[in-house]
Amino acid sequence: MMVDMKGFVEYEDKQYPFSFSDSTLNLYPDKFDSKSIEEWFAPYERGEVIENIQLHGITANRKNVIFEVSEQYSDQEGFLSFDVYSIFEYDSARYQPYIEDGKHKYNVKKTKIRGIKLSGVDVDVFYSPENAYFIETSKKQDIVTKVGVKRIVETPLGLIEWNGVKIELTAQYKVKQSFSPEPLHSTSEIIASFSEDVSFDFAKEIYLGIYQVFRYVMRRNNIVFNNIEIFDINEKNVRDIFGKFYDLKMVHEKENSSKIKRRVLSYDYIGEKLGELLKAFLEGIIYIDHLPDSIDKTNKFGPDRMIFDFVAFEREYANLYPETEIRSEKYLQAKNDALNMMDKLINERSGKVKKYLTTFRKRIAADENSLADRILVVIKDCLSIMEPFLVYELGKEYNIKVDEITPLENIASKMNTLRNDMAHGNLDIQLDKDHIFGFEIIEVLLYAMRLKAVGIEDRKIQEGIIKIMGFNFALD
16 A cells, blocks of 8 residues: 655756655755746647656655656646656665674665565455465364465466566465464465566566556456565575555556456466466567456447457457468469569559559558458367357357358458448447357457467366356356
8 A cells, every 4th residue: 555755856966855645746846946837838849748757766764766757747836746657665775784793783785676576356366365275174073173274385377588587477375374353364476586686667567567467367457466565585595575666557446346256367277378478468469458447347348349359359360370371372472463563563654653553552462361351260270269159159050151151250241341330430330249249259269369379278268268258158
């Protein structure tokens, strides 16, 4: 939980006293310095990009702090107010006590970032802390005879490399004992350990990647991490927590649906492939703006979600099914011949004719599969995963022709027409049940093709999709 702060911070080579509260950082000048309207707006004239900047300071309790803020501030007689997006509060040094000649002394060692820990309700949903316990029962009396805590060991979630740094992802339980009515309390942690010292910006990039992964495996945007800790590795090879990161842009209203534990691609399905998903997000190749904000909004389809579904599918298709792998050699040869002929004609013509021919060449070069073709290509490639979902949505005869077209081809064609209408601003759109089936199929495909690509076995993918999509059928 974020707390109020006071201290000193540096801005434009000058130190200011500051106070932080309610996502706002206020800086106080040592004298009034009112600016004119022209001076205030000058840095943000039309065409100028407003960036995020970092302000470094020290708090009243002697901790170092980095505020990520918008460079556009409000100014009232020199009192500056910034919108704060994130905060890193940390100790810059560790003190190592020792005794020499009977005297207590200590060494000072600068702290370095070697990893991050994340915990919260969504981490618990992904990696259930309930598994930390074992329970023994008496078969004769049908009562619990013993409750204990399993040996705490870290579970591997994957090892990747990013910008030359190896990142090891693990999960573990954390159990606290007390004499309260709830004597044992367990939580889970996701840990990202770095093979070497990294910058704060690098650690923040990894955190943001993990945050995106959790949006993906929860299929919603309201992800909450209650605690984000930064650690060093001490001389005994033990993690030493020395800082906390606060993401003020993160949604702080946690999921309150009773279905929260049932709508997740948990560790049971993802396993050590979490690292592969993280790398894909770090590379920026997975699009997830189509995800609903919460579980309650999962079944609500508006124009924005429809468009984003199409964008997400097109992005994944481009990532996983490049044209050269799915087009026939005859098609590619014909396209190449047409482009060569167009180049010859363009060189022989001039004026408007040349301009028109150049436009035609661009259209030929851009020609590719229709959305309907792409949907069918991916379904064919992922058929061993997709078949039970196609039967669930369309029935057992989903691939049997009726009037020369199968029910699946009919839906793919309708989705293609809808995408084109929306792209060209046609507002006279009539939706029917086939379109809803189509969007559900697309959203299943988005998980099927990505999880297949990272190497998860078909059965695990199917079980995970049933859970995260909330389908009510059994595979057997």
